[in-house]
Amino acid sequence: MSSDTFTHSRALIGRHLRHLTRTPQQLMSITLMPVVFVLVFGYLFGSAIDVPGGQKYQEYIMAGIFIQVVMSNLGLTALGVVGDLDNGLMDRFRSLPISRAAVLIGRTTNDLILVAWSFVLMSGIGFLIGWRVHNDFLSVLGGFGLLLLLGLATSWLGALLGLALRSAEAVNAIGAIIVMPMSFLSNAFIPLDGLPGWMQSVAEWNPVSAVVLACRKLFGNAGGSTGDSFPMQHPIPMALVLTVALLALVVPLTVRAYEKAASKK
Amino acid sequence: METAISAEGLRKRYAEHEVLRGIDLAVGAGEVLGLLGPNGAGKTTIVRILATLLPPDAGKVTVAGYDLAREPKEIRRRIGLTGQYAAVDAVLTGRENLRLIGVLLGLGKRKARARADELLEQFDLADAADRPSRSYSGGMRRRLDLAASLVATPSVLFLDEPTTGLDVTSRQLLWQMVRQQVDSGVSVLLTTQYLEEADQLADRLVVLDKGTLIAEGTPEELKRKVGGERLEVSVATAAELPAVVKAVADASADPPRWTRRPVASPSRWSAAWTPSPRSRPS
């Protein structure tokens, strides 16, 4: 990234953070939603789900709950992009002599900061309901690093979706079609060996599954039964590889879509 | 730089719909060219192409001396764009909007600040500078938008219907501000639906209809051709319009064409008549 792109992205992050401090609804949603996630998934389902390996349910489930915030980042970014298309700012930015990626880097980085903020809150609430990590600091940090990297990928995917669909309704509909299978066709909440064969393979190669399992390992939380597919045997490197592959696929497509972005008006 | 903008054989189509059917136009350095045309004529499409936002299907274009296809970034350094709908961040204040653009243009924080202050003063926005722009009136938002397109001190300025929807006072204030830019040597491509606006600002006019240029000349020449007077009447309620329309029609020799639109206050309407060009010998 050139130093200009860095300066521009930083200025745009400043813009987004101002939005955050001035629109209480937005601040509330990124603050309350994660807290509610932890309480709902951590407590309510606790009695209903059998924890593999006899460990505490709250320890098993936290990685899956972090993933929910990572996935919801897709919608956050997509709706932000649609907003900028609607009010014409995207045209304004595109008519400036700035790098093609700066606007997208600014928004996705900002949204990632919000995800990190949610993680901090969730970890606190998680601690209160009994979540503990049983590993060294660096490993735990590595786990959050993988979650953030996947959050970056979902954010760019969201930007692509926003640029392609150009409407909030369409984003909500199509976004759900992408997010639901990605988060639920994974090991976030359920052990995969209960699934029919082909579905199990899909779920095991889902980057979300690799990230969840890698996090459980890095946090020292129970992994549950994992199956013997390659990603499940090597979750940490595979989480990295699958997420980076997703980014490598989505980022160039998104930059191209930005170049051609046309507001609807 | 002798010509600010030159376009030859500009074409654009969307699926079956041919929006631009071979447009040739040129704007000289320091000149104001008015692009006049009704809704859907293709005005915005031309502006978006020339401002590097939309690739044309065919045509050779240079803006500020640079080739559109080869050096769009050089063009972006030298143009200002005020689109048909004000493109400002509603949550940010006027000052923050202008500073953001300044930093994005690479002025650096200090210069961006100074430039923002200067423009706010110049566009009569100093008092509202620290309010979120969503609280601005339509006229103020338009002025902020124009200011935003001038942060870089561009040499070529695109104005897409800059005063549509503004009341008479705001309109005149904006015209005055555009004139200041012209006096300082900026070349302008202005689109408008109002002959009056073109008359006020433009040195030369082209008339666009359904993607084709159908007339060209100075405002005087075109007015002579069209013949027309233009009469604008405001009424308190829409219900009074039919009676007013009939009265004017009865009093004129040729059947006038008229359009109606809401004016500043929501309960008021105005009707504008222009004589039909076909009904007069040219």
Ligand SMILES: Nc1ncnc2c1ncn2[C@@H]1O[C@H](COP(=O)(O)OP(=O)(O)OP(=O)(O)O)[C@@H](O)[C@H]1O
């Ligand atoms: N993205 C698009 N897809 C399909 N058709 C389009 C698109 N953009 C513009 N058009 C069509 O191109 C034609 C010209 O549009 P344009 O916006 O250039 O007109 P205009 O002269 O600016 O009109 P107005 O005075 O209403 O702003 C219209 O018929 C419009 O429907």
Ligand SMILES: [Mg+2]
């Ligand atoms: Mg238009």
